[in-house]
């Protein structure tokens with residue numbers, strides 16, 4: 531219960547610092563998010579179950595492990611969650627994608643759903659929710675609410691940066707969903723931004739501000 535994995539791998543920490551820098555270009559920011567996505571995918575899949583298969587190498591038959599069970603699902607929360615998808619698919623090309631469209635009402639900071647499309651058998655799969663910035667956690671809580679309503683039971687959350695308030699709120703509602711993040715920053719400001727953070731992740735990756 532209430533597991534938080536801070537991925538302190540030097541490559542992740544270095545790339546995160548580059549992303550925080552104000553002068554980082556849109557192109558650079560996007561590329562770094564992709565690369566960190568790949569590294570976080572490696573960590574979040576570390577304990578996936580394996581099963582033995584009979585295979586034939588060019589030299590001899592052998593029993594060797596392959597991933598067991600159904601393909602996993604990456605569930606990016608639109609739009610910033612998309613920044614992780616390409617990097618993660620590089621590592622897990624057979625994964626399915628569930629798009630969850632939520633935006634943050636700037637006045638209430640509440641998550642408003644405008645789109646949801648997941649594989650029909652999503653409830654039978656491990657679902658990894660992608661939300662780069664766990665700030666108020668309203669979006670992540672709402673996304674996991676929606677996935678649970680559709681029967682999902684095996685869920686994980688990957689973010690790039692978290693605020694302590696976001697972790698507390700997320701685990702207050704979904705204590706059994708483990709979190710992977712590259713860092714937990716100091717706090718939220720009065721606009722719901724993570725401090726020191728990196729600004730608006732969506733705007734920085736899509737060049738919309």
Ligand code: URA
Nearest residue numbers: 663665723724730731
């Ligand atoms: N979303 C962002 O993109 N940045 C923050 O700091 C908080 C929420």
